[in-house]
Amino acid sequence: MxxxxxxxxxxxxxxxxxxxxxxxxxxxxxxxxxxxxxxxxxxxxxxxxxxxxxxxxxxxxxxxxxYHDFKKEKGAKQTIKICRAEACQAVGANELIAEAETHFKTKMDDKAVAIKLEATYCLGNCALGPAVMIDDQLYGRVDIARLKTISNNHKGED
Ligand code: FES
Incomplete structure (x- = not known):
């Protein structure tokens, strides 16, 4: 049949x-x-x-x-949202983004990757920038060393 x-x-x-x-x-x-x-x-x-x-x-x-949050395709295993609004830029968001792109071997908003870096514009954590969100968890004062640790910790939660 x-x-x-x-x-x-x-x-x-x-x-x-x-x-x-x-x-x-x-x-x-x-x-x-x-x-x-x-x-x-x-x-x-x-x-x-x-x-x-x-x-x-x-x-x-x-x-x-x-609605931006709905996805029609399987996404990355992990999405790291990095704030690039003004307050975060003023405390190093652009440097963090450049280092993250190098470390994760990808570019912002590239979809065909295991770990996706996604630009976002204000996570409501402006006093503690650069701000990052992974799996709906918010982190402040993130540098590349901290981002690597946070990313690894989230991988372990699968
Ligand atoms: S500007 Fe980055 S959290 Fe508000």
Missing amino acids: ATLLNTIEDAKARDICKAHGDKPDELIEVLHEVQAAHGYLSDAALRTIAQSLNISRAEIHGVVTF
């Missing part, structure tokens, strides 16, 4: 929709939970959500593309 690729569904997404009562007005919460479970929103997951919540795929696509 042949199985069409576009009929494959995501069982986890189905369970999450069910836990939300298959209510269309809980789409954002469902998307967040599915992404938390898989790390991104696959086509299969989006099809399953559309079917479960009885929402058009176009509508879901609009929501997913509108």
